[in-house]
Each structure stands twice: as C-alpha cells, then as structure tokens.
Amino acid sequence: MSEPDNNSLSIKEQPSDDEASSHGPKPVTAKPPLSSYFLVSMLCMFAAMGGFIFGYDTGTISGYVNMPVFLEKLGSTDANGVHYLSKVRSGLLIGIFSIGACIGGIFLSRLGDMYGRKIGVWVGTGVYIVGVLIQVTTYNAWYQFLIGRLIGGMGVGTIAVLVPMFQSEVAPQEIRGTLVSSYQLMITLGIFIGYIVCYATNTRPDATSYKIPLSLGFVWSVILIVGLIFLPESPRYLMSKDRNEEAQKIMCWINRRDPNDPLIVETVANVAAAIEHERNAGKAKWTEVITGKPRVGYRLMVGVMVLALQQLVGANYFFYFGTTIFKGIGMNNSYLASIIFGAVNFGSTFFGLYFVERFGRRNVLLYGAAGMFIFFVIYASMGAKALYPNGSDNDANVQVGKAMIFVTCGYIFCFATTWAPCAFVLVSELFPIRTRSKGMSLGLGANWLANFLLSFFTPFITGAIHFYYGFVFAGCNLFAIVFVYFFVHETKGLSLEQIDQLFVSGVMPWRSSGWVAPAIVDPSTYNEEAPKDTHPNAIHDEHIV
Numbered sequence: 001m002s003e004p005d006n007n008s009l010s011i012k013e014q015p016s017d018d019e020a021s022s023h024g025p026k027p028v029t030a031k032p033p034l035s036s037y038f039l040v041s042m043l044c045m046f047a048a049m050g051g052f053i054f055g056y057d058t059g060t061i062s063g064y065v066n067m068p069v070f071l072e073k074l075g076s077t078d079a080n081g082v083h084y085l086s087k088v089r090s091g092l093l094i095g096i097f098s099i100g101a102c103i104g105g106i107f108l109s110r111l112g113d114m115y116g117r118k119i120g121v122w123v124g125t126g127v128y129i130v131g132v133l134i135q136v137t138t139y140n141a142w143y144q145f146l147i148g149r150l151i152g153g154m155g156v157g158t159i160a161v162l163v164p165m166f167q168s169e170v171a172p173q174e175i176r177g178t179l180v181s182s183y184q185l186m187i188t189l190g191i192f193i194g195y196i197v198c199y200a201t202n203t204r205p206d207a208t209s210y211k212i213p214l215s216l217g218f219v220w221s222v223i224l225i226v227g228l229i230f231l232p233e234s235p236r237y238l239m240s241k242d243r244n245e246e247a248q249k250i251m252c253w254i255n256r257r258d259p260n261d262p263l264i265v266e267t268v269a270n271v272a273a274a275i276e277h278e279r280n281a282g283k284a285k286w287t288e289v290i291t292g293k294p295r296v297g298y299r300l301m302v303g304v305m306v307l308a309l310q311q312l313v314g315a316n317y318f319f320y321f322g323t324t325i326f327k328g329i330g331m332n333n334s335y336l337a338s339i340i341f342g343a344v345n346f347g348s349t350f351f352g353l354y355f356v357e358r359f360g361r362r363n364v365l366l367y368g369a370a371g372m373f374i375f376f377v378i379y380a381s382m383g384a385k386a387l388y389p390n391g392s393d394n395d396a397n398v399q400v401g402k403a404m405i406f407v408t409c410g411y412i413f414c415f416a417t418t419w420a421p422c423a424f425v426l427v428s429e430l431f432p433i434r435t436r437s438k439g440m441s442l443g444l445g446a447n448w449l450a451n452f453l454l455s456f457f458t459p460f461i462t463g464a465i466h467f468y469y470g471f472v473f474a475g476c477n478l479f480a481i482v483f484v485y486f487f488v489h490e491t492k493g494l495s496l497e498q499i500d501q502l503f504v505s506g507v508m509p510w511r512s513s514g515w516v517a518p519a520i521v522d523p524s525t526y527n528e529e530a531p532k533d534t535h536p537n538a539i540h541d542e543h544i545v
Helices: 005-011 017-023 034-047 049-064 068-074 087-106 108-115 117-136 142-170 173-201 208-228 235-240 244-255 262-280 296-312 315-328 334-358 361-385 398-417 419-428 436-487 496-505 509-514
Strands: none
Touching (some): 034 049, 034 142, 034 173, 034 244, 049 117, 049 142, 049 173, 049 208, 049 315, 049 334, 087 108, 087 142, 087 436, 117 142, 142 235, 142 436, 173 208, 173 334, 235 244, 235 262, 296 436, 315 398, 334 361, 334 398, 361 436
C-alpha cells in the first residue's frame, strides 16, 4: 500500500516558500521508523519470487543451447556428424518464451482485476508449471520443446504484470521504489542460480544435463504457490471491490498501526476518493489507456517506451547469448564466465535498491543509460578492432578477450543498478488504479516483444556484423537518454494518488523533481486540462539529491 502524502517531503529536497505556495501545503508529519516497514518488506520480497522464476529461465536457456546432449536431441546434424542449432531454431527456442509472456501479460493478467492479484499470480504460476512439464517430457521433438516454452512464457508474463502491481499497491511510498525493485533483485538471483546449475550439469553425458535444470523450475514454482497462501490481498484491489473493512485490517496489519491512526485514516480516504472517482466514470475500457484522464495516453507512451528500452539497451544480448559470446572470444569454459557476470549482476542490484529511492527515477535512468553507452562503445570497439588481430575467428587475442569480459561486467553493473530495477518501479506506479492493469500489461507487452525481436534476430545480426552490433545498442542508450530527459516525470516519494495530481499539474518532466504534492488528493481535478508550465524559471532540480 502507499502511505499518505504527509511524508512525501521526508526524502525530497524542501522546496522554497514560493514553490510550496504554488503547488500545495508543505507536509509536516515525521517519517515512520524503519522497523515499521519490516513486515511489508518481507511480503514484497516473497512476492518477488515470481521474478526469480523468470530469471532462472533466462539463466538456464543460454546454457541449454550450448550443451552437447541438447544439440544432439533437439538440433540438426551436418555432413560431418556435428550437432548444431540453426540460427532460426536457436532464435525461436529462446525468443518464443517472450511471445508467450507478451500474450500472458496482456490477456491472462486481467485475472488480477477480476479475481485479485493473488489468484492471478497463482494461475500464472500454474501455467508456467504446465510449460515446464511439456519441456521436461520432450525427447527429441524440438517443436514440443518450443510449445512448452511458449506456454511457460505465458505464465511468466502474467506474473511479471501482477507481482510489481501487487508490490506497488502494498508498499509504503517512502520505500516503494526499493520494494518494487526487489522483483528485479530476484530476477538477477534467478539468472545467477541458473548459470550455476547449468555449469554443474553441462558435462553430464545424457539428457539430465538440461532436464535437471528444467525440473528445478517446477520446484521454484511450487514454493511460490504455497507461499502465496500466507500473503494478504492488495488493499487497493479489495477497496475497489467494496471490501473496505478487510482492506483496512490488512493496512493496519502490514503497517502495525491502529485503525484510527492518522496515516491509516488518510490513506483509506485518498484511495476511496480515487476509486469513487473512477466508478463515477464507469467501467474502464481499453480505449481509456489512450484517452483516459489525467493524461493516461501520455503515461502509456512513457511506460511502453521505458519498458521497450529496458530491452533495447542491450542487457539480454549478454544474458541470452553470453555463453556463446564468451566461447567466441577464446574462453575455455564459457559457463564459468557467465557465472562471473551473473554474480556481478546479482550483487550490483543491491546498489540499485538504494539508488532508485535515494537519487530518484529520472536521475537513475539518465546516468544509467550514459554509463551503458560508454561501456558498449568500448566493448564494440575492442571486439571489432582488436580481438582478432590476424582476421581469423580461431585466433582470438586472449588478453583482449579478458578485457572485454571486464568491460561487460562494467556494463552489467550500470544496468543492474539503474534500468533493471528502475524501469519496473516507474511503470508499476505510473498508472491510476482504474487502468493500471491494462497499462502495465501493454507496457510489459512492449518489453516482451522487444525481448523476442532481440533474441530471435541476434544470431543473424552477430553472424553478419559480429561485434559491430554493440554500436547498435550504444545508439539505443543514447536515444534512451534523450527520451528520459524530455518525457519521464519524477515519481519518487509520491503516493499513487499523488502521481495522478502530478500529471494534472502540467509540470514539465525536467522540472518535476521539484514538484510538491497537495496534502489532500482531489480526484475531481483529473478531468481538467493540464495547464502549461507556469514556472519557466523554476529551479532546475535535476541534480542528485
């Protein structure tokens, strides 16, 4: 859940008197002690187990496609008796998961609005289990394995929409960014564990080399299904279904406060006012994600672009094809190299949990894209100009190869501390509750579609231009900097209801870091035309605070 706005300035710079008077009264309530966040933190961390399932699948598929037994069972055989995966088959086996996730994210995630966030996650996890079982029972029919990955992706896509949504609706606004980022933390842990499992099994002489890692996906899913029994439903969802008393009890339990506590009273009042306004507008339609107020179409554009760019900045180039890439630059054990940057990815995400709340969403995205741009330029330059001094793919400069791994780790650090967690955080809090499920599903649909295009076409592109491909990702990062600066508003420290007011205010994105929310949310202003920025000389609050 989100706490009322009377704490919103406790993690923001205090505005001047002129700014405060123009935007709303200055809240004064003290920030709650950190100990009061322990229970809600544990709830959100466990819900993030859904991210672990996604990450584990990502970490293992890059290992499967290079295992000798997997190639023998599901690949083709050339004239010399060598087993291999064609570029089309490799791209499909990796990328079809994203197509399934796109379908599940857009359609199955609607169960979260119909029956609750918990039931939606349960269904998504069950669908993923079906997909795993189909893959495990595959003998040598690669299309059966493909169908299993498609179905598994549908389950993960459902989870990917509903878990961050649940977290954003339960988490207090002061630490919402950190708690929603825990979803990305668990993704990185899943990737890391997936690399380790594949490293441990890749030398096995039979199909257990890839079926053991596959079967563990079933274990992680059962853990999530059982654990969900003990998690409460989202209070915001309950209030949208007129279960106000139940929602209030959950708010009190999560925050360890009495029903008459001012924080609980004000939060319930703000959520109830927002829901009442949405009801007066009638049942939400899909067209409202474009035409809805306040500025929902603009917010959809931002959400779609940010989540698409999270893929296009290039991280999955390494996550999906890391084993193949490192083999190509002379690493004797490419599985071990994957473990190295998997560990960097996981460890760096802890910094991301801090950065996203300390420095704000805009700064994290801007500086992250700048860092990734620099590392990709270095990586691509080294690979294209120095890795093969004699022009032969079989004569790699080992020292340059090691340096490229170091540069890759630098890139992974930038991604894991910025775009990896922050993109999910931003989009999870971007939409009003009326269109949140639809907006998030479309945003994540764009994410999965970009994921598929990247995973399917990468084998063809790298085969044609090799390491020059890195310059393409560098260009995507440069575009990301421009887009974030001109279009992404700062949402740090605001309740989900106050974010609606942010878009009503008409403040420009590059000045939004200094915007101060009104003490009481007034949904009646949502249909007003957003005014032009009336403070062209306002303090430019883009520095790190």
